[in-house]
Amino acid sequence: xxxxxxxxxxxxxxxxxxxxxxxxxxxxxxxxxxxxxxxxxxxxxxxxxxxxxxxxxxxxxxxxxxxxxxxxxxxxxxxxxxxxxxxxxxxxxxxxxxxxxxxxxxxxxxxxxxxxxxxxxxxxxxxxxxxxxxxxxxxxxxxxxxxxxxxxxxxxxxxxxxxxxxxxxxxxxxxxxxxxxxxxxxxxxxxxxxxxxxxxxxxxxxxxxxxxxxxxxxxxxxxxxxxxxxxxxxxxxxxxxxxxxxxxxxxxxxxxxxxxxxxxxxxxxxxxxxxxxxxxxxxxxxxxxxxxxxxxxxxxxxxxxxxxxxxxxxxxxxxxxxxxxxxxxxxxxxxx
Numbered sequence: 001x002x003x004x005x006x007x008x009x010x011x012x013x014x015x016x017x018x019x020x021x022x023x024x025x026x027x028x029x030x031x032x033x034x035x036x037x038x039x040x041x042x043x044x045x046x047x048x049x050x051x052x053x054x055x056x057x058x059x060x061x062x063x064x065x066x067x068x069x070x071x072x073x074x075x076x077x078x079x080x081x082x083x084x085x086x087x088x089x090x091x092x093x094x095x096x097x098x099x100x101x102x103x104x105x106x107x108x109x110x111x112x113x114x115x116x117x118x119x120x121x122x123x124x125x126x127x128x129x130x131x132x133x134x135x136x137x138x139x140x141x142x143x144x145x146x147x148x149x150x151x152x153x154x155x156x157x158x159x160x161x162x163x164x165x166x167x168x169x170x171x172x173x174x175x176x177x178x179x180x181x182x183x184x185x186x187x188x189x190x191x192x193x194x195x196x197x198x199x200x201x202x203x204x205x206x207x208x209x210x211x212x213x214x215x216x217x218x219x220x221x222x223x224x225x226x227x228x229x230x231x232x233x234x235x236x237x238x239x240x241x242x243x244x245x246x247x248x249x250x251x252x253x254x255x256x257x258x259x260x261x262x263x264x265x266x267x268x269x270x271x272x273x274x275x276x277x278x279x280x281x282x283x284x285x286x287x288x289x290x291x292x293x294x295x296x297x298x299x300x301x302x303x304x305x306x307x308x309x310x311x312x313x314x315x316x317x318x319x320x321x322x323x324x325x326x327x328x329x330x331x332x333x334x335x336x
Contacts, residue, residue, distance in 0.1 A: 004031045006061030010044040011036035030055040041133075047304025128154050134275045137308040138315030146271070149264045159265045166263035170256050174263065175321035182266045186259055187325055190252055191332065197248035205241035208232070274314050278307065 004016045009032055016022060021034040025043035032040070045053055125132050127150050135150065136143040149161055166173045171190060174183030202209060211232040232238070288306035301309075 002056060007031060007059065009033045009036050011040050025055070028053045028055050044305060045302050047302045047307075127151055128272070130272055130275050134308070134311060135271055138271045138274055138311040140312050140316040146264070146267065150268045150271075153265060153268055160261050161264045163260050163263040167256050167260035169322075170259055172322040172325060174259065174266065175325055176317050176319070177263075177267055177270070178315065178318050178321070179263075179266050179270050180321065182259075183321070183325070186255060187329075189255055191329060193248055193251045193255075194333065197244050200244045201241045204244065205235070205237040208235040208238045208241040211235040211238070271315060275311065278311060278314070282307070 004022055005018055006016075008015055010030060011032055014033075016031065016033075022031050023034050023037050024031045025045065027049050028043065028045055030043050030045045032044070037043075043049075045055065127135065127147070132147060135147055139146045152161070153159065163173075169176070171183045171187040174180075174186060211234075215228060215232050235241075288303055288310060
């Protein structure tokens with residue numbers, strides 16, 4: 001077996017040691033730590049197999065030749081003594097580390113960044129012609145649940161399920177999962193319902209509006225009483241306002257239920273569209289170019305690795321979209 005001590009594991013990027021449990025790809029000879037290979041689920045250079053890639057013929061060792069020991073670095077001093085600069089440097093580094101704990105590396109491994117669930121990522125096969133591994137890479141978080149849901153949609157030929165997050169958070173959840181078309185559509189429906197309800201109350205319950213405004217203008221927390229509330233409810237058209245309010249709340253509830261039932265199916269379409277667009281670009285001759293901004297990786301990645309990271313960036317979740325929607329609805333309701 002070749003000596004791999006001068007190479008790094010392509011998964012964890014740690015130098016191989018003579019005592020490491022190493023397995024090699026039967027096709028290209030790429031070495032991996034056995035545990036790292038289990039996590040990856042396949043050779044990390046799998047995307048290069050079609051080009052007859054050979055690890056030992058292509059990759060250069062990370063260190064070559066005999067390594068100098070600490071004893072090789074002594075410098076004579078003016079007093080005739082010799083000082084080992086390596087030992088002194090280590091002592092100084094130790095002092096600094098005790099005062100300033102080391103920061104975590106900013107670079108990320110492609111597997112750490114996209115593989116939130118090794119079981120799903122390792123699973124072979126397809127769902128409606130789309131690779132499960134690509135689906136997991138695109139979904140990123142909570143991939144197990146969504147892969148199982150997508151399988152059910154495909155096998156049972158259904159479109160309905162139940163998503164509690166979509167029920168409680170509505171359009172904000174859809175936007176969080178980057179279902180922008182559906183999220184914006186339901187967001188507009190809810191906003192239209194609220195504005196229409198307020199307009200209906202203004203038209204059909206003007207006395208009630210006057211009573212509410214009077215209550216607000218004279219409102220003092222220390223002096224509020226049941227009689228004040230009863231005055232508002234005693235407005236002759238308050239029943240109209242209550243009915244309209246119930247109707248608005250009912251419509252919003254129905255919209256939430258619809259979102260909860262179809263959110264997973266919407267998400268399947270979003271994930272599959274992302275993957276298919278990337279596949280079409282690759283089929284048309286496009287290639288990934290590694291850049292620090294997109295991939296954040298010092299080591300060279302093959303096309304398959306970069307594809308997984310790219311899918312994770314295109315998919316995943318967005319905190320910006322739901323927060324933006326929240327501020328928009330807050331501003332609109334404040335000024336109407």
